[in-house]
Structures are given as C-alpha cells and as structure tokens.
Amino acid sequence: xxxxxxxxxxxxxxxxxxxxxxxxxxxxxxxxxxxxxxxxxxxxxxxxxxxxxxxxxxxxxxxxxxxxxxxxxxxxxxxxxxxxxxxxxxxxxxxxxxxxxxxxxxxxxxxxxxxxxxxxxxxxxxxxxxxxxxxxxxxxxxxxxxxxxxxxxxxxxxxxxxxxxxxxxxxxxxxxxxxxxxxxxxxxxxxxxxxx
Amino acid sequence: xxxxxxxxxxxxxxxxxxxxxxxxxxxxxxxxxxxxxxxxxxxxxxxxxxxxxxxxxxxxxxxxxxxxxxxxxxxxxxxxxxxxxxxxxxxxxxxxxxxxxxxxxxxxxxxxxxxxxxxxxxxxxxxxxxxxxxxxxxxxxxxxxxxxxxxxxxxxxxxxxxxxxxxxxxxxxxxxxxxxxxxxxxxxxxxxxxxxxxxxxxxxxxxxxxxxxxxxxxxxxxxxxxxxxxxxxxxxxxxxxxxxxxxxxxxxxxxxxxxxxxxxxxxxxxxxxxxxxxxxxxxxxxxxxxxxxx
Numbered sequence: 001x002x003x004x005x006x007x008x009x010x011x012x013x014x015x016x017x018x019x020x021x022x023x024x025x026x027x028x029x030x031x032x033x034x035x036x037x038x039x040x041x042x043x044x045x046x047x048x049x050x051x052x053x054x055x056x057x058x059x060x061x062x063x064x065x066x067x068x069x070x071x072x073x074x075x076x077x078x079x080x081x082x083x084x085x086x087x088x089x090x091x092x093x094x095x096x097x098x099x100x101x102x103x104x105x106x107x108x109x110x111x112x113x114x115x116x117x118x119x120x121x122x123x124x125x126x127x128x129x130x131x132x133x134x135x136x137x138x139x140x141x142x143x144x145x146x147x148x149x150x151x152x153x154x155x156x157x158x159x160x161x162x163x164x165x166x167x168x169x170x171x172x173x174x175x176x177x178x179x180x181x182x183x184x185x186x187x188x189x190x191x192x193x194x195x196x
Numbered sequence: 197x198x199x200x201x202x203x204x205x206x207x208x209x210x211x212x213x214x215x216x217x218x219x220x221x222x223x224x225x226x227x228x229x230x231x232x233x234x235x236x237x238x239x240x241x242x243x244x245x246x247x248x249x250x251x252x253x254x255x256x257x258x259x260x261x262x263x264x265x266x267x268x269x270x271x272x273x274x275x276x277x278x279x280x281x282x283x284x285x286x287x288x289x290x291x292x293x294x295x296x297x298x299x300x301x302x303x304x305x306x307x308x309x310x311x312x313x314x315x316x317x318x319x320x321x322x323x324x325x326x327x328x329x330x331x332x333x334x335x336x337x338x339x340x341x342x343x344x345x346x347x348x349x350x351x352x353x354x355x356x357x358x359x360x361x362x363x364x365x366x367x368x369x370x371x372x373x374x375x376x377x378x379x380x381x382x383x384x385x386x387x388x389x390x391x392x393x394x395x396x397x398x399x400x401x402x403x404x405x406x407x408x409x410x411x412x413x414x415x416x417x418x419x420x421x422x423x424x425x426x427x428x429x430x431x432x433x434x435x436x437x438x439x440x441x442x443x444x445x446x447x448x449x450x451x452x453x454x455x456x457x458x459x460x461x462x463x464x465x466x467x468x469x470x471x472x473x474x475x476x477x478x479x480x481x482x483x484x485x486x487x488x489x490x
Contacts, residue, residue: 019238034309062262062300074297075262080343080381104343104381105440125245126343126383126439127472129262130252149311150301151262163245165238165441179442180379183434187376190430191359191369 007053010118013098016166018173024162028055034152036087051095058102060151071139075129078103089113105176121168135162203285211293214337214476215259218250221411222473229445239443261472264299265339267321272334279325286323290315332481339474347378353462362462374466375431380440383470387449391465394455399465406451407469424450
C-alpha cells in the first residue's frame with residue numbers, strides 16, 4: 001500500500017504503478033463537468049495554486065453549511081470520469097496537476113497526458129460516499145459555488161488516508177484497457193464469433 | 197382521509213429509506229459475490245468497501261451515494277385519490293428531503309445550466325400513478341444514479357454487427373454487449389432491468405420498473421426466468437468485476453419484462469443499476485398506517 005502526501009512532486013507519482021492501492025493525505029480540490037470546462041476556458045489564477053502539484057477529485061458532494069459558515073462533506077464518492085476526457089489532459093498540463101481521482105477510468109488522450117506530464121489516475125470505489133466523506137477531514141474553501149451549484153463547485157479539501165487504487169499510471173499502463181481487452185475476447189466467444 | 201401534508205411526510209420517509217438502506221437481498225448478493233473473489237484482490241477490496249459503506253449509511257440514515265439519483269415514483273392507488281395531490285406530495289417531498297440533506301441538490305436547468313438548488317425540476321421527480329382495485333396505496337421509489345443511467349442502453353433489433361435477430365437470443369446478445377460496453381462505469385456489480393418490446397419511452401420505463409423486483413424472486417415466465425439466470429452467469433464470465441477492477445462479480449441480478457410492440461419495432465431496453473440499488477416500497481392503509489414489505 002503506497003502513501004501519498006499532497007501536494008507532491010513528479011517522482012512520487014512516477015513511482016506509482018497500475019494495480020497498487022494508494023492512501024492519500026493532504027490538500028486536494030474537487031472538480032467535475034462545469035469546473036473542467038471553466039478551467040480550459042482561460043487561466044484561472046485564483047485556483048491555480050490549489051491545482052499545482054495536487055489532485056483533482058471528480059466528485060459532486062452532499063455538503064452541509066454549518067452555523068459558523070464552515071462546510072462539512074456529508075457524502076462524497078467519485079463520479080464518472082469519462083465525461084472529462086476531452087479536457088483532462090489539457091487541464092493537467094496547464095495547471096501542473098499531478099493526477100485525478102474518479103471512477104470508471106479514462107481513455108487515450110488522458111493516458112498520454114499522464115505520461116507526458118507525470119500524472120496518475122486514481123480510482124475510488126464508486127458509491128462509497130459515507131466512508132469517503134469521513135476521509136475528508138476539513139473543507140478549506142470553495143470556488144464557483146454560486147455559478148456552478150454545490151455538486152459542481154470546486155471544493156478545496158483536506159483528506160486523511162483517502163483510499164484509492166492506481167488504475168492508470170504515468171508509464172502508459174491502464175487497468176481499464178487490460179480488463180476491456182479481456183472482456184471483449186470473452187464477449188466474442190459468448191456470441192459465437194460475432195461482436196461489435 | 198390523508199391530505200397533502202400527510203402524503204408528503206410518508207414520501208419523505210420512503211426517500212430516507214431508499215437513500216440510506218441497501219435492500220437485504222442486494223446486501224446478500226454482494227456478500228455472496230465477495231465470497232467468490234480472491235483474498236487480497238481489488239475486487240474483494242471494493243466489495244468490502246461497499247458493504248462497510250452500506251452499514252454506515254444505514255446506521256446514520258445518510259445517503260449511501262452522493263449522487264442521490266433521479267427519483268422515479270410508481271404509485272398504485274384505489275379509486276378516489278387525487279393523483280394531482282400525489283404528484284404535488286412527491287415534488288414537495290423531494291424539496292424537503294433535499295433541504296434535509298437526504299438528497300443532493302441534484303436538479304439542473306438544462307438550458308441555463310443552473311442548479312435549481314431545491315432538488316426539484318420538471319420531471320425530477322417523475323411520478324407514475326396507476327389505479328388498482330385494492331384499498332391500500334403502494335408507493336415505490338427508485339433513486340437511480342447518473343453514472344448507471346449513462347451506461348443504460350437501448351437496441352433496435354435486428355442488430356447485424358451483434359448477430360441479434362428479433363427473438364430472445366437476439367436480446368441475450370445485445371444485453372451482453374451492453375454489460376461489456378458499461379465496463380466499470382456504471383458502478384458494478386450491476387443489476388440489469390430489461391424490457392423486450394414497447395417503444396423507446398415505455399421500454400426504458402418498464403426496464404426501470406423491473407429493477408424494483410427483489411433479486412431473489414423468480415420470473416413467472418419460464419423462458420424469461422431461465423434467461424435471467426443465464427444473463428447473470430454469462431455477464432460474470434466477462435471478468436469485468438466490481439468497479440471494473442476485474443473479478444467474478446460483474447452483475448448480481450437480471451430482471452426481464454415484456455411489453456407489446458409494433459410490427460415495425462423490436463426494442464431491447466437495458467436499465468443498468470449500480471450496486472447502490474436504492475429502492476423502497478411502502479404500503480399505506482386507508483387510515484394512514486405505513487408498512488414496509490421487504
């Protein structure tokens with residue numbers, strides 16, 4: 001089991017390999033559909049320092065606003081990453097992001113981006129929103145809350161021992177491709193030689 | 197006679213149950229899958245995480261998944277109850293449950309892209325009322341997450357590339373293709389609701405209604421019952437596994453229904469449901485007492 005403290009440098013990321021479990025601690029930021037579109041629409045100075053050397057978590061949390069104005073994550077599992085495929089590699093390159101956490105994996109463009117920029121794709125277990133919310137120890141601040149709404153806003157959070165699995169590494173490895181190829185071969189057999 | 201406020205309260209309770217309690221048959225199926233996976237595998241780790249999360253959600257009546265899904269209600273009611281009122285009660289219950297954080301602010305105005313902030317928007321929730329000849333009201337709710345909704349699929353048969361003709365074997369072929377296409381993106385191990393026939397709208401709705409069935413029930417139609425078992429078995433041979441990590445547990449249930457069709461059309465609609473199968477059913481008696489059939 002690897003341990004990763006955020007923010008981190010490129011060497012720490014290059015050391016991670018597909019299939020390895022990684023526990024994350026430190027500061028990261030959530031971002032999903034609206035955020036990725038916004039991040040590539042210009043250079044967003046205000047969030048750039050939170051992105052550099054850190055991780056974007058594909059997550060639209062359930063959040064409570066406390067009487068003192070602070071926020072607490074009540075449910076916070078990963079959302080499907082495939083939708084960010086058109087933007088992810090560019091966001092990683094432009095903001096020097098070291099990786100993303102999501103679910104379902106990503107494709108060729110992101111895979112190349114991970115290799116080029118020294119970044120990693122980390123998979124959290126989808127639907128485990130209660131367990132993962134407990135790994136979020138603090139909500140530091142939020143960007144674009146008014147414009148994007150709660151699920152799509154960019155939440156700066158501090159996590160402790162946040163559990164993930166490396167499913168795409170900085171060396172071109174992808175568990176999703178391995179599983180996809182295997183299942184395609186089985187499907188082909190089950191359909192008597194006819195598929196897709 | 198129950199009024200709008202009474203119904204709203206009952207429906208908030210149905211929402212709280214659905215969002216926080218994994219049905220016992222689903223838990224049992226996940227445990228059975230876990231027992232099949234190799235110790236130390238990513239599949240075993242994922243299923244353990246899922247079971248632990250289900251316990252936490254249940255003990256705190258908190259949403260098991262942050263994507264609290266698209267709420268779909270099916271309400272069977274005796275003659276004389278206003279369906280307009282039931283619709284209003286469902287909409288108000290969604291607003292209240294969202295304010296109580298049982299649900300996420302999960303409704304977006306499609307044209308402006310703005311989150312409505314209330315959980316409510318046209319068709320969220322969708323409510324389907326049907327009169328029946330029993331004295332009680334049955335309220336059924338499915339909260340279906342967006343990730344699994346996005347990998348749901350509809351095929352128009354025949355499909356040449358999959359060798360799928362207009363028959364049950366053709367349906368088998370396209371369902372397996374849908375499971376393959378979904379990979380881990382629908383938060384498997386998944387449950388397949390399938391409808392043969394209908395049109396593009398009714399087909400999907402019936403496929404989703406099939407997801408209200410218990411995993412351990414039997415299809416009364418023998419050939420569909422056999423196909424349900426076969427689809428689970430063959431889906432699991434694909435080796436996609438929980439979350440697409442690889443493993444033996446890809447699908448934990450398949451449920452098939454049929455509707456009539458036009459001579460020109462043969463649709464197979466597949467509603468993929470994530471492991472977080474958030475369904476709840478309440479029976480409401482004439483004087484307002486609520487029971488929860490398993």
